[in-house]
Amino acid sequence: MREFARLLSVLLSIYNMLIIIRIILQWFNPMRLQGSENSLTGILAKIVDPYLNLFKGIGALRRGRLDFTPLVALIIINIVQRILQTFAYTGQFSLGYTLATIVQSLWWSIGSLILGIFAVLLGVRLFFAYRRTPNSIQYISMLDSWLMKPLDTIHSWFFRGREVSDRMLLWTAITVTIITYVGIAILVNLLVQWLVNLPF
Known part of the structure; x- marks a missing residue:
């Protein structure tokens, strides 16, 4: 069970990095992300956007041009990752x-x-x-x-x-x-x- 928790923690760390890359790419060139689905950004969008879209409906997270949904998505992943890491190293929950x-x-x-x-x-x-x-x-x-x-x-x-x-x-x-x-x-x-x- 501890090895499974460690594996999940590593996968969440990778997913966290993919979200950050997606956000950075969107900041620098938002129009390019709407291109081909077979491009790197298109594949990244398929992997990351379903999770990010879970938070899009929360109106309190969006204030005009400011969108805090990625921040909340990252916070939740970090919380779960830290809990899994602790369980992986201590065996206690x-x-x-x-x-x-x-x-x-x-x-x-x-x-x-x-x-x-x-x-x-x-x-x-x-x-x-x-x-x-x-x-x-x-x-x-x-x-x-x-x-x-x-x-x-x-x-x-x-x-x-x-x-x-x-x-x-x-x-x-x-x-x-x-x-x-x-x-x-x-x-x-x-x-x-x-x-x-x-x-x-």
């Missing part, structure tokens, strides 16, 4: 470990990714706050449209509607983001340890 794997994978794949991207956007916006040029105005406008709601929330919580400079607000937002990241990471690790030690 527990509900606690499964739940711990799910929690940890969701945090690293979604939670930390979102906070990391947010911190990078704040850092870029802060850079433009110190080095404004005529060309940077369009970037500032674009960043402000993405960051407006979180910055408004931080402004109302910490400054109670008082007027503050962009720099002060951005430094506060970066500090809050780092503290939130560290706090959630600690809580997730504590939860994972507790789940792993469950007797069932």
Whole structure:
């Protein structure tokens, strides 16, 4: 049984790589993927698309031009693969470990990714706050449209509607983001340890 779990884990790893290749090819040349069914991309589409299409109907995963269905598909494969790997090496399977794997994978794949991207956007916006040029105005406008709601929330919580400079607000937002990241990471690790030690 452990050898079968190891084999499934390897197959899922290969399938995971095929999905990533499919996504990258689609980014670089989306029109070419609609070509011949006998081409490499056509064969890849036949192998990968049935699984990816399982998630296409979930409207919450698609926001305008952004499509998060491949990310969710990859997360699920990674969770199953990690569970199979653990069973292959230890010969044990527990509900606690499964739940711990799910929690940890969701945090690293979604939670930390979102906070990391947010911190990078704040850092870029802060850079433009110190080095404004005529060309940077369009970037500032674009960043402000993405960051407006979180910055408004931080402004109302910490400054109670008082007027503050962009720099002060951005430094506060970066500090809050780092503290939130560290706090959630600690809580997730504590939860994972507790789940792993469950007797069932």
